[in-house]
Amino acid sequence: MIAVDWGTSSLRAYRLDGAGRIRARREAPAGIMTVAAGGFAEVLEAQLGDWIDDTPIVMSGMIGSRQGWLEVPYAECPAGAAEIARGLRPIVWNAGRRRGWIAPGLSCRDAAGVPDVMRGEETQIIGAVADLPAGEATICLPGTHSKWVSWRDGRIVAFATAMTGEVFAVLRRHSILGRLMKEGDDQRDAAAFTAGLRRAEERGGLLHHLFGARTRGLFGDVAEDALPSYLSGVLIGHEIAALAPPAGVVHLIGAPALVALYSEALAAHGCTSRTLDSDCVARGLFLLASHLPTGETNV
Amino acid sequence: MIAVDWGTSSLRAYRLDGAGRIRARREAPAGIMTVAAGGFAEVLEAQLGDWIDDTPIVMSGMIGSRQGWLEVPYAECPAGAAEIARGLRPIVWNAGRRRGWIAPGLSCRDAAGVPDVMRGEETQIIGAVADLPAGEATICLPGTHSKWVSWRDGRIVAFATAMTGEVFAVLRRHSILGRLMKEGDDQRDAAAFTAGLRRAEERGGLLHHLFGARTRGLFGDVAEDALPSYLSGVLIGHEIAALAPPAGVVHLIGAPALVALYSEALAAHGCTSRTLDSDCVARGLFLLASHLPTGETNV
Numbered sequence: 001m002i003a004v005d006w007g008t009s010s011l012r013a014y015r016l017d018g019a020g021r022i023r024a025r026r027e028a029p030a031g032i033m034t035v036a037a038g039g040f041a042e043v044l045e046a047q048l049g050d051w052i053d054d055t056p057i058v059m060s061g062m063i064g065s066r067q068g069w070l071e072v073p074y075a076e077c078p079a080g081a082a083e084i085a086r087g088l089r090p091i092v093w094n095a096g097r098r099r100g101w102i103a104p105g106l107s108c109r110d111a112a113g114v115p116d117v118m119r120g121e122e123t124q125i126i127g128a129v130a131d132l133p134a135g136e137a138t139i140c141l142p143g144t145h146s147k148w149v150s151w152r153d154g155r156i157v158a159f160a161t162a163m164t165g166e167v168f169a170v171l172r173r174h175s176i177l178g179r180l181m182k183e184g185d186d187q188r189d190a191a192a193f194t195a196g197l198r199r200a201e202e203r204g205g206l207l208h209h210l211f212g213a214r215t216r217g218l219f220g221d222v223a224e225d226a227l228p229s230y231l232s233g234v235l236i237g238h239e240i241a242a243l244a245p246p247a248g249v250v251h252l253i254g255a256p257a258l259v260a261l262y263s264e265a266l267a268a269h270g271c272t273s274r275t276l277d278s279d280c281v282a283r284g285l286f287l288l289a290s291h292l293p294t295g296e297t298n299v
Numbered sequence: 300m301i302a303v304d305w306g307t308s309s310l311r312a313y314r315l316d317g318a319g320r321i322r323a324r325r326e327a328p329a330g331i332m333t334v335a336a337g338g339f340a341e342v343l344e345a346q347l348g349d350w351i352d353d354t355p356i357v358m359s360g361m362i363g364s365r366q367g368w369l370e371v372p373y374a375e376c377p378a379g380a381a382e383i384a385r386g387l388r389p390i391v392w393n394a395g396r397r398r399g400w401i402a403p404g405l406s407c408r409d410a411a412g413v414p415d416v417m418r419g420e421e422t423q424i425i426g427a428v429a430d431l432p433a434g435e436a437t438i439c440l441p442g443t444h445s446k447w448v449s450w451r452d453g454r455i456v457a458f459a460t461a462m463t464g465e466v467f468a469v470l471r472r473h474s475i476l477g478r479l480m481k482e483g484d485d486q487r488d489a490a491a492f493t494a495g496l497r498r499a500e501e502r503g504g505l506l507h508h509l510f511g512a513r514t515r516g517l518f519g520d521v522a523e524d525a526l527p528s529y530l531s532g533v534l535i536g537h538e539i540a541a542l543a544p545p546a547g548v549v550h551l552i553g554a555p556a557l558v559a560l561y562s563e564a565l566a567a568h569g570c571t572s573r574t575l576d577s578d579c580v581a582r583g584l585f586l587l588a589s590h591l592p593t594g595e596t597n598v
Contacts, residue, residue, distance in 0.1 A: 114514070114515060115518045116511070117517070146506075161510040163509045163510045171469065173473070174473045204409070204542065205461065207445075207541065210466065215413070216413060221413070238504060242505075
């Protein structure tokens, strides 16, 4: 089968054998934000046309959102592979000659009744936890919108999203904090990141600690080149203080550089971190497809 | 004398009599960001030329910053009117025929050694607290960069800045939260503001509660027109939870609409609020001028 993780900014595709092993992979900056409405089939054919034969195509991510190819309703927590697979929706193109499936996202409501959502991460998690022992686990997928997930007995029971990566980006680009920072790619500064983590543990709250990034820059306490790392430490420190368990193991899924930052932050907070396979989305899509009724996966 | 509060985006000027009473006032959108380097004397003459005779001109605000007319070093906490007045710096123009004074800003370091700064608010506070009884007081100046000030026995002993107003503005304009909000002026929605305040008291932290503004909008829990008020409630609620005292009186200085929001938020937090005169900057400048050595205020 072909597994496609089609997100906002990129498309990652995997060609899998009958046992779910990855035989080939492709990645393109062809995220849904780059595709005009009605243009999804054409982009998919352009990216994967030479792969497509009689194998089923199963997709997850923002491709199932209102801005995607077909809006697929959210499955609801608690949900494991079977419940999420039940929400898969078929999609046909080329006058019915091609057919694929799009996975649902997942929603939950917290104790106060406030909703939260994910699209794509649920499939990564399904794939990533296949190797974990039974019982409970905490999983974190850091990023633009970090996800903190409670896993129990084969199902996602609850989760919470933190806007950490996006808040970093808008403050870096559009606030007074960015004025002290140079344009262009940020250099990592390990000491400044650690100082930011430490600051997040002190009193005053995030909104005060953010202003402190400016004053520390103005007073030369933190070098200008190191300010992005300091800001990142403050934000990740606050995210972890609010959403990580007080101790125990956190399983991380994400890009290696970001996972390394979260590992350090979790260690400072008192947690141990373990890294899960970031290709887990291919395995997740394979597991979801295995729940489709026999015959349904053939075009 | 002439008292000038010259900030980033506007210039407010007052003509005072010998007892410090306001005889006339002017306001112009001639903040320092609109003035080219070297152009400050010209702008001041254009705004106040017909007022200027032999009266001293005393200024406070960002006009004393690196981007202003003359960078005046920060006074340091603890500081009252006498200590701040000691930092006044003279400025001359028109080939020495005109002379004015620029007030210093104020800096402090918290228990962890992290610096904080203000420019202009110290003068407002000096003027506003002239009527307060001796002892301790908490003063809040809400805004783009809200200031929380501890006042004791005639001096500012410490303060903390929260980037609340600016974080609201950049998220409103540049983040995914703004995509659900209409362009143009925001309407106040009292129920949504209160819901945002309540949310700030729940677990999950600010970065999670921000994402919740999006999901509540997506799920129709909060109407799109009401989302800016909800976001404002979440941010102000977090500011107050982190920086307000647990109980007691907080003195507010600021624009009436913003002061009303903070009064509600403080009441929900368990504090009583009292509003101080927002023309206090004129009185503060008058008090600072009264500390200048005799003869020094004449041009």
